[in-house]
Amino acid sequence: MSILSVGKTGLMAAQIGLSTTGHNIANAxxxxxxxxxxxxxxxxxxxxxxxxxxxxxxxxxxxxQYDDFLNKTLMNAQSTQAEQNGYYAQVSQIDNLLADSTSGLTPALQDFFKGVQDAASNPATDASRSALLSTANTLAGRFHSMSERLTEIGQGVNAEVETSVSQINSYASKIAQLNNDIAGLSADASRLPNDLLDQRDQLIREMNKLVKVNVEKGASNTLTVSIGTGQPLVIGNRNYELATQTSLTDVGKLAIGYVAGDKVSTLPDSSLMGGGSLGALLKFRSESLDQAQAQLGQVAAGIAAAFNAQHQLGQDRNGDMGTKFFKDIEVGVGIDVRNSPLGTAKVTGIVKDASALTTSSYDLNYDGTNLYLKRQSDGQSTLISPFPQTVPQVIDGVEYTITGVPQTGDHFVINPTANAASDISVALTDVGKIALAAPITTNAPLTNTGNGKISAGSVDAAFLDPANTLTGTVTLTYDQAAGGFTGFPAAQDVVVKGINGNSTTYPAGTTPIPYTDGDTFTFGGISVAVTGTPGNNDKFSVTAPNAGGTKDNRNGALLAALQTKNVLNNGKTTFQSGYAAMVNAVGNKAREVQIGGLAADAAAEQANNAYQSVVGVNLDEEAAELLRYQQAYQAAGKVMQIASQLFDVLVSLGR
Structure with missing residues (x-):
């Protein structure tokens, strides 16, 4: 080969080097x-x-310049970073809502019970009773506003889920197109379309920030991209799509489905929670948002149920037994859209027992023979028995009524407290209907010869049973010789509880009922305590209703005492501490993901620095490369110049 050709190859190589270096600088x-x-x-x-x-x-x-290991490390770090920061962006909204001392629940809860206390202190005045209704409506309104804000956050999650799914589908389409282009341009393994490879990798990284992806090599330099439990989004030059659809059991939530032909299969939220901002949205919704709504609802439903139960044991200003102060809280029931169209089952539930109420969701399933209610938090199942029902069945504080005929496989999801905060409302409008008085009175005549005394008495839920309703007076007479009382209703058992806490049940008709100083006698839902030493034939009376009890405030005092009574969570938590637990849980989670986000930011930055140290463009280095290739280009040109001169000399010698 001539010197001219040698110079030419050097010139072309230097030219390619200059062009490549310039390309690096332009795309830095x-x-x-x-x-x-x-x-x-x-x-x-x-x-x-x-x-x-x-x-x-x-x-x-x-x-x-590319390193697959560093790229995967970067993708993992970025996916975690997107998840942590996405979660924090959402949970901080709830944290800010609860942290606001003016818009939170605590002030309204305190004002409500102050209104109860004021009404109990002045039971005969309309002003205090009206103030109580006003504070009750304010409390309900505060529950509503907080619930509405949580609902808005949930709607925001739905909107972001839709946007994320649309972006993922767009990325999948572009990656599939790039796979097709790269495969067509990669016939020679030594000549790859580097810029297209970069574009594809960047699209995959962007998708990975939305949802954790798994990438595998395919034929002809293509990549296969999958998510979740292996659902492919890209195979070769073909892309698959995700879709959003209404949850199978909750119309207020959007679920994510995988499109296969003309069918959409719902993906479990848990399968997409491995990372990315979409995973963060789903994790936030299930872990924090749903739980916050359930806990807030538990407090609302607990107040309504407990206050109603005590209010119904009182007597209003008209001499009637109390009615419901708050309207019943109905549980949320989601009907699975996959249920048989032949099924006619209808499920309703009302919160009855505040102490037994949980924040868990429940699955109601029919296996063709039996109906089972399964608590999602721990998997405990309760048989609906009998079925068909003859009377409603109370499970975990909820009274369930199930009518109609279900079909095998029918499924319902029940959320006892999810809607309680938005549904709580005051049932009373008439101040005279507020039951502040106790329905019974007791009396010990002055003609008694002993020093025995009888308490004012109290009633429990059994008093409301029509079979136990007392209209008139029960007179208990002490038989000194027998050491006990006679005169108890003949059809009712009598439970005697001593000051040591031990109880003895005496069957209906037992007479006399033994007495020891300090005993409490319970019969027909009425409890009275007797102290001292009665004389022979001393009498103690129990009368219902409480005639002229407009100034009586005994039931009002019991209603006010609910503020500090451990009612929720099987009698372990007050309403205020139940709300505080919700605030603490959200605050702790917000702090947790905030710290996790800072750590994820640092990890992502470190991974990116390591990756960029290999693939990144260093302008100083490229400037040096320009000089090197420029000098090579000039030197190769000089070789060609000399070759030309030598050729001219040879030509001149031949003349």
Missing amino acids: NVEGYSRQTVLQGNAQPEATGGFFLGTGTTVTAIVR
């Missing part, structure tokens, strides 16, 4: 661009006499 600020370098090799030498003569150089490849 392009997201996802990987630095490209020129690989050169010597051309095939020619045998000349007893030696080989070099024939110049050749460009063997233009390669991009």
